[in-house]
Amino acid sequence: MTASTVPGLEQAPTTHRALLDWVRDVAELTTPLRVVWCDGSQDEWRELSVDLVNAGTLVRLSGKPNSFLAVSDPGDVARVEDRTFICSENEADAGPTNNWMHPVDMKVLLTEHFRASMAGRTMYVIPFCMGPLDSEEPKLGVEITDSAYVVLSMHIMTRMGTAALERFTAPDGTEREFVPALHSVGAPLAPGQADVPWPCNPVKYISHFPEERMIWSYGSGYGGNSLLGKKCYSLRIASVMARDEGWLAEHMLILKLISPENEVHYVAAAFPSACGKTNLAMLQPALPGWRAETLGDDIAWMRFGEDGRLYAVNPEFGFFGVAPGTGWHTNPNAMRTIEKGNTIFTNVALTDDGDVWWEGLEDRPEHLTSWTKQDWTPGSGDKAAHPNSRYCTPMSQSPILAPEWDDPKGVPISAILFGGRRKTTVPLVNEARDWRHGVFLGATMSSETTAAAAGSVGNVRRDPMAMLPFLGYHAGDYFQHWLNIGERAAPDMLPKIFYVNWFRRGDNSRFLWPGFGENSRVLKWIVDRIEGRATALDTPVGRIPTADALDLDGLNTPLADVDAALNVDPGEWREEIPLIENWFKHIGDDKIPSALRDELESLRLRLG
Numbered sequence: 001m002t003a004s005t006v007p008g009l010e011q012a013p014t015t016h017r018a019l020l021d022w023v024r025d026v027a028e029l030t031t032p033l034r035v036v037w038c039d040g041s042q043d044e045w046r047e048l049s050v051d052l053v054n055a056g057t058l059v060r061l062s063g064k065p066n067s068f069l070a071v072s073d074p075g076d077v078a079r080v081e082d083r084t085f086i087c088s089e090n091e092a093d094a095g096p097t098n099n100w101m102h103p104v105d106m107k108v109l110l111t112e113h114f115r116a117s118m119a120g121r122t123m124y125v126i127p128f129c130m131g132p133l134d135s136e137e138p139k140l141g142v143e144i145t146d147s148a149y150v151v152l153s154m155h156i157m158t159r160m161g162t163a164a165l166e167r168f169t170a171p172d173g174t175e176r177e178f179v180p181a182l183h184s185v186g187a188p189l190a191p192g193q194a195d196v197p198w199p200c201n202p203v204k205y206i207s208h209f210p211e212e213r214m215i216w217s218y219g220s221g222y223g224g225n226s227l228l229g230k231k232c233y234s235l236r237i238a239s240v241m242a243r244d245e246g247w248l249a250e251h252m253l254i255l256k257l258i259s260p261e262n263e264v265h266y267v268a269a270a271f272p273s274a275c276g277k278t279n280l281a282m283l284q285p286a287l288p289g290w291r292a293e294t295l296g297d298d299i300a301w302m303r304f305g306e307d308g309r310l311y312a313v314n315p316e317f318g319f320f321g322v323a324p325g326t327g328w329h330t331n332p333n334a335m336r337t338i339e340k341g342n343t344i345f346t347n348v349a350l351t352d353d354g355d356v357w358w359e360g361l362e363d364r365p366e367h368l369t370s371w372t373k374q375d376w377t378p379g380s381g382d383k384a385a386h387p388n389s390r391y392c393t394p395m396s397q398s399p400i401l402a403p404e405w406d407d408p409k410g411v412p413i414s415a416i417l418f419g420g421r422r423k424t425t426v427p428l429v430n431e432a433r434d435w436r437h438g439v440f441l442g443a444t445m446s447s448e449t450t451a452a453a454a455g456s457v458g459n460v461r462r463d464p465m466a467m468l469p470f471l472g473y474h475a476g477d478y479f480q481h482w483l484n485i486g487e488r489a490a491p492d493m494l495p496k497i498f499y500v501n502w503f504r505r506g507d508n509s510r511f512l513w514p515g516f517g518e519n520s521r522v523l524k525w526i527v528d529r530i531e532g533r534a535t536a537l538d539t540p541v542g543r544i545p546t547a548d549a550l551d552l553d554g555l556n557t558p559l560a561d562v563d564a565a566l567n568v569d570p571g572e573w574r575e576e577i578p579l580i581e582n583w584f585k586h587i588g589d590d591k592i593p594s595a596l597r598d599e600l601e602s603l604r605l606r607l608g
């Protein structure tokens with residue numbers, strides 16, 4: 001079959017030359033049965049969801065309106081960091097934290113994988129826009145995929161279809177650039193061959209071409225590998241754009257905090273995957289009188305505004321949240337969002353009455369169908385939901401959505417939080433002395449690995465600014481870029497930087513700090529520090545709240561635990577020094593900005 005005979009190819013709702021050419025080339029290479037240009041309509045959603053229910057990919061839930069459960073292939077449940085590649089022209093530009101292959105070699109190799117990879121399937125063309133549609137320079141992309149699950153997920157996670165495609169032509173008539181993002185599950189069907197509920201390929205490549213601003217993803221249907229607007233575009237490719245253009249593309253939530261006196265502060269926070277971003281973004285403050293509103297739970301793009309402050313925009317349109325641990329007690333706002341329906345759940349358990357359940361949700365049923373499609377009872381021993389199971393739900397359904405969430409201008413950030421999952425050493429909260437020290441804290445932060453990525457869980461690793469898996473270029477250059485950003489603004493215009501750890505443990509490995517809504521106490525101290533109202537204690541690693549500065553009114557946690565959570569133990573920190581040294585060696589001592597080496601040296605001196 002020649003490409004010109006592929007049904008649908010000629011029905012393009014656009015005259016954009018580069019887009020038409022690219023779609024034709026991909027159709028010729030991948031030989032799908034038909035091409036569908038996605039419009040993002042309700043009809044499209046209905047049709048595809050019915051198709052996927054018939055195919056056994058989705059189960060329609062009776063417990064929530066217009067909502068579905070997908071269970072994946074057991075080998076396709078998380079991001080695959082060891083299969084993720086930054087294909088810069090020079091290996092040195094990818095840096096030591098990324099897998100690298102020469103772009104030509106990767107293209108030659110992957111072209112053979114993509115050849116006829118969509119045989120027997122539909123090829124969907126999804127125009128999308130990351131960030132508000134009415135931005136002056138909308139960040140456009142087109143994902144081509146052979147997965148209808150990806151199309152439905154993109155409906156939720158991005159501004160896509162007709163509304164996005166309209167932005168492909170600028171007001172003056174010029175054709176705008178877009179990021180081509182090619183995806184295939186890598187499971188072609190021979191004529192007459194029956195499909196499986198979750199097609200994928202054991203061979204996976206998540207490839208990025210930073211100079212060309214292009215993405216090729218092969219073999220996985222899992223969100224982080226297949227929804228290419230998210231990690232691939234908005235972090236890996238966008239981090240390179242941001243370096244070149246003088247802004248920041250970061251793995252951060254965006255939260256609006258309103259004090260009892262109606263002061264407003266916007267906070268951005270970078271925690272590694274499965275370390276609390278979505279939960280903090282949806283915070284229900286335990287402190288009376290405080291309110292929180294959400295603007296984003298995973299990605300922030302930050303640029304300087306005309307007033308010299310950093311303004312953040314969330315490029316996404318939905319939440320892709322970790323299900324386990326989410327419940328009415330921990331995250332009621334997430335529960336209220338998904339109760340409204342229009343949600344796709346992946347790898348959670350199915351109740352006998354057609355609803356979903358996962359560990360950490362209240363009202364555990366006595367019988368379930370687990371994510372592996374096994375009968376499950378509380379005595380089964382296994383988890384009913386995969387630890388990285390997810391809900392994918394529209395942001396617009398959040399009961400605490402900030403009214404300015406879709407404003408292309410973004411919101412001015414007062415504080416940046418870095419944080420991770422550390423059982424020991426790292427205090428509950430620690431304020432950086434200045435921007436440079438804050439960059440040091442971010443560049444050397446560490447966290448235990450989680451189920452969000454394939455591989456072992458619970459190993460402490462350095463995860464700079466929570467961007468280790470998402471950097472599109474050399475980590476050393478990235479640190480320098482952060483320092484440069486700090487040079488461009490007056491110190492009092494920059495966000496204050498803090499390092500938090502909700503996950504410190506006491507004996508019996510219990511959490512010392514209750515977390516979730518109680519984190520508002522830490523945020524209150526942070527706001528008070530910004531406003532110059534709260535006191536802090538200088539320690540060798542930074543500034544922590546003095547005994548009376550943290551509002552503990554009504555907190556049920558024993559004071560001894562709070563003290564232990566806040567404690568800075570110089571002995572424990574001295575053990576961090578060689579780990580940080582090794583980290584710097586790994587990045588390359590010549591690539592570590594001298595300002596950060598100076599910070600390490602003064603930390604060493606302060607620890608004695």
Ligand code: GDP
Nearest residue numbers: 273274275276277278279322324325502515516
């Ligand atoms: P994200 O992947 O960074 O967005 O992290 P999530 O907010 O989805 O949280 C990941 C896991 O950490 C979930 O199981 C949460 O229930 C849990 N979690 C989130 N915030 C806290 C907290 O403050 N304390 C504790 N102990 N667990 C938390």
Ligand code: PGA
Nearest residue numbers: 079224272273274298452
């Ligand atoms: P998360 O997003 O940060 O909410 O876990 C998905 C991911 O990072 O893989």
Ligand code: MN
Nearest residue numbers: 251272273298
């Ligand atoms: Mn993430």
Ligand code: MN
Nearest residue numbers: 277278320321
């Ligand atoms: Mn999240």
